[in-house]
Amino acid sequence: MAGGNAIRGSRVGAGPMGENERGESAPRRTVSYYCANGHVNSPSFALGEDFEDPEIPLEWDCPRCGLPAGLDPENPPEPMRNEPYKTHLAYVKERRSDAEGAALLEEALAVLRERRGDVEVVAAD
Structure with missing residues (x-):
């Protein structure tokens, strides 16, 4: 067979790629x-x-x-300080004191006991 592919031996993108084909940068x-x-x-x-x-x-x-x-070689910026991961509980503890947390817990437990029909507990002052 004398015929064949006309672009044999070349690949896509092959050939001169100068500025005249690409345009000026x-x-x-x-x-x-x-x-x-x-x-x-x-x-x-x-x-x-x-x-x-x-x-x-x-x-x-x-x-x-x-x-x-x-931009300043003598004074590069300081690396960012990474704070350790905080849980939801840690954030809550930052906003509430231990006394406020105990009061909220007691209030939530009272609502649960009432819903369940357990013995009524008198809240302490």
Whole structure:
């Protein structure tokens, strides 16, 4: 068979890909961010119309360690302080004193006893 596929030996996307096929890339500005672990990250931001500076964020997350990175190499931002997980009970205890908690518990138990028909309990003052 002398025939065959006309594009034999090539693959999708193969061939020259220069700016004349893609178009010109937008002008960019590279900014360096520094984290507390000494990593340097340099993302580039596309300039706006009339080549004005883009809005550059003051902080950027470091892709290597995840800490916040800032523009000042001498003063990188402090790592965020993670608070330990709190249960619902811990949050309730922050809002209520032990006496208030005991009063609420006694009130709830009295409602349950009344609903069940148990012996009536006189609330203490």
